[in-house]
Amino acid sequence: MRDGPIPAATVARLPVYLQALLEAAEAGVDVVASDDLARAAGYNAAKVRKDLSYLGTHGTRGVGYDVEGLARELSLALGLVEDRPVVLVGVGNLGRALASYDGFRRRGFRLAALLDAAPTVIGQEVAGSRVRSVAELEEVVAEHASSLAVLAIPAAQAQPMVDRLVAAGVRAILSFVPTHLSVPDGVTLRRVDLATELQILSFYEQLVVDAPAPTAPF
Amino acid sequence: MRDGPIPAATVARLPVYLQALLEAAEAGVDVVASDDLARAAGYNAAKVRKDLSYLGTHGTRGVGYDVEGLARELSLALGLVEDRPVVLVGVGNLGRALASYDGFRRRGFRLAALLDAAPTVIGQEVAGSRVRSVAELEEVVAEHASSLAVLAIPAAQAQPMVDRLVAAGVRAILSFVPTHLSVPDGVTLRRVDLATELQILSFYEQLVVDAPAPTAPF
DNA sequence: CGTTGTGAAGGAGTTCACAGCA
DNA sequence: TGCTGTGAACTCCTTCACAACG
Numbered sequence: 001m002r003d004g005p006i007p008a009a010t011v012a013r014l015p016v017y018l019q020a021l022l023e024a025a026e027a028g029v030d031v032v033a034s035d036d037l038a039r040a041a042g043y044n045a046a047k048v049r050k051d052l053s054y055l056g057t058h059g060t061r062g063v064g065y066d067v068e069g070l071a072r073e074l075s076l077a078l079g080l081v082e083d084r085p086v087v088l089v090g091v092g093n094l095g096r097a098l099a100s101y102d103g104f105r106r107r108g109f110r111l112a113a114l115l116d117a118a119p120t121v122i123g124q125e126v127a128g129s130r131v132r133s134v135a136e137l138e139e140v141v142a143e144h145a146s147s148l149a150v151l152a153i154p155a156a157q158a159q160p161m162v163d164r165l166v167a168a169g170v171r172a173i174l175s176f177v178p179t180h181l182s183v184p185d186g187v188t189l190r191r192v193d194l195a196t197e198l199q200i201l202s203f204y205e206q207l208v209v210d211a212p213a214p215t216a217p218f
Numbered sequence: 219m220r221d222g223p224i225p226a227a228t229v230a231r232l233p234v235y236l237q238a239l240l241e242a243a244e245a246g247v248d249v250v251a252s253d254d255l256a257r258a259a260g261y262n263a264a265k266v267r268k269d270l271s272y273l274g275t276h277g278t279r280g281v282g283y284d285v286e287g288l289a290r291e292l293s294l295a296l297g298l299v300e301d302r303p304v305v306l307v308g309v310g311n312l313g314r315a316l317a318s319y320d321g322f323r324r325r326g327f328r329l330a331a332l333l334d335a336a337p338t339v340i341g342q343e344v345a346g347s348r349v350r351s352v353a354e355l356e357e358v359v360a361e362h363a364s365s366l367a368v369l370a371i372p373a374a375q376a377q378p379m380v381d382r383l384v385a386a387g388v389r390a391i392l393s394f395v396p397t398h399l400s401v402p403d404g405v406t407l408r409r410v411d412l413a414t415e416l417q418i419l420s421f422y423e424q425l426v427v428d429a430p431a432p433t434a435p436f
Numbered sequence: 437c438g439t440t441g442t443g444a445a446g447g448a449g450t451t452c453a454c455a456g457c458a
Numbered sequence: 459t460g461c462t463g464t465g466a467a468c469t470c471c472t473t474c475a476c477a478a479c480g
Contacts, residue, residue, distance in 0.1 A: 015413070
C-alpha cells in the first residue's frame with residue numbers, strides 16, 4: 001500500500017469518490033463495495049481499490065467500505081477539514097458567474113474576497129460581497145490567510161498577477177485564463193479552459209461522423 | 219507517423235497548440251520551432267513534435283513550423299472549420315455565466331440556443347438570446363443541427379436530460395454536473411467540475427505545507 | 437462466501453537520442 | 459548547421475487475477 005507519493009491520476013479521482021460517497025450517504029447507504037463505488041464514479045472496481053489503497057484505507061473484506069468513514073478519510077486526505085477561504089481575482093462575466101456558483105460553497109470552499117482592476121467594477125455588490133480593488137491583493141490574502149486563488153482575468157495581465165499571488169503567499173491557483181502560466185516549484189496551478197474543452201469535444205464529434213459505422217449493416 | 223487513432227492525451231493538447239499559434243501569429247511571428255511552441259504551451263519540444271507527427275504534419279527541418287499553416291491544420295483536425303452551433307441546457311447561475319462568456323464565441327462556437335425548465339427563466343433575455351423551454355429541446359437541436367451541447371443543470375435531472383440530448387442527435391456534451399453520467403458509444407461526454415478542481419488543488423496545497431522544505435535552509 | 441488488497445502483466449504516454457533532411 | 463521526425467527506452471497508469479481474510 002503506502003510508499004511513495006499518491007499518483008496524480010489517483011489524486012484527481014479522490015474528489016469524485018468523495019462526491020459519490022456523499023450521495024450514497026444521502027441515500028441512506030452505509031456500506032459500499034468497490035464495485036458500487038466504481039459504478040457511481042464512472043470507473044471500475046480494480047481502479048477504485050488501488051486508488052483507495054494509497055490512502056492506507058481499510059475496507060472490510062467480504063463487506064466493503066464504510067461510507068461515512070471513507071468520506072471522512074478522503075476529506076482529510078484532500079485537506080478539506082474546514083471551509084477554505086479562496087480569493088477570486090477577476091470579476092468579469094466568468095468571474096461573476098463563479099462568484100454566484102454555489103457549488104464551491106457546497107463543497108467546502110468560501111469565496112473570501114472578490115478583486116478586480118476596473119474602477120467601474122470595484123465597489124459593486126456581487127453575490128453578496130463588495131468587490132475590492134486588486135491593489136489590495138496582498139492585504140486581502142494576508143487578512144483571510146488564503147492559500148487558494150481563482151483567476152479569471154484576461155490573458156495579457158495574467159502572468160504578473162500570478163507572480164503577485166505567489167509573492168503574497170498563495171500556494172494553489174485555479175486558472176480560467178486561456179494561456180500557459182508559470183509558477184515556481186511548490187505552487188500548483190490547474191488550468192480550466194472552457195473553449196479548449198469544446199474543441200476537444202469537437203474533435204471526437206467530428207471523428208464519429210467521419211468514421212464508418214462500427215457495427216450493424218444499416 | 220500516422221497509424222492508429224490519435225492518442226487522447228495528444229488530442230487534449232491540440233487546442234492548446236492552436237491557441238499558442240494564434241497568439242504567435244498575432245505577434246507577427248510566422249515560423250516557430252518545436253521548442254518555441256513548447257515554451258508557449260507549457261510542454262516540451264519532444265512532446266510537441268511527437269504530437270504534431272500524428273497529424274502527418276510536416277514542419278521544415280532546420281527551420282520549424284509555419285505558424286499560419288499549422289494553425290489551419292490544427293483547426294481542420296479539430297473540426298473547427300466553421301462556427302459550430304452549441305445548445306446550452308440550464309440557465310442558472312453557472313449557465314448564465316457560460317452564456318455571457320465570450321471565450322466560446324471567440325474560439326469558434328456559437329451558443330445557438332439557451333434552454334431551461336423553470337417557468338420564471340423561460341422567456342428571459344440572457345446574453346442577447348431569449349431562453350426557450352427545455353420542452354422544445356428536440357426541435358431546437360434539429361433546427362440548428364447542433365451536435366454539441368453544454369449541460370449546466372442540477373445532478374438530479376441530468377441523466378434523463380443526457381438521454382434526451384443523445385436521442386435528439388447530440389454527439390458531444392460538455393457537462394458541468396458534478397455526477398457521473400453515462401452516454402452510449404459514439405457519444406462523447408467531458409465533465410468539468412469546478413469544485414473538484416479546487417479539491418485537487420487543496421490536496422497539493424496542503425501537501426506542500428506539510429512536507430519538509432525541499433531545498434535550502436535559507 | 438464475498439470482497440478487499442496487491443503483486444505482476446499489460447498498455448499508454450513521455451522522453452531520449454539520433455538519423456535524416458532542408 | 460539546426461531542427462524535424464521517430465524508433466527505442468523508460469515511466470506512469472490501468473487492469474488482471476488471486477491470495478488473504480473478515
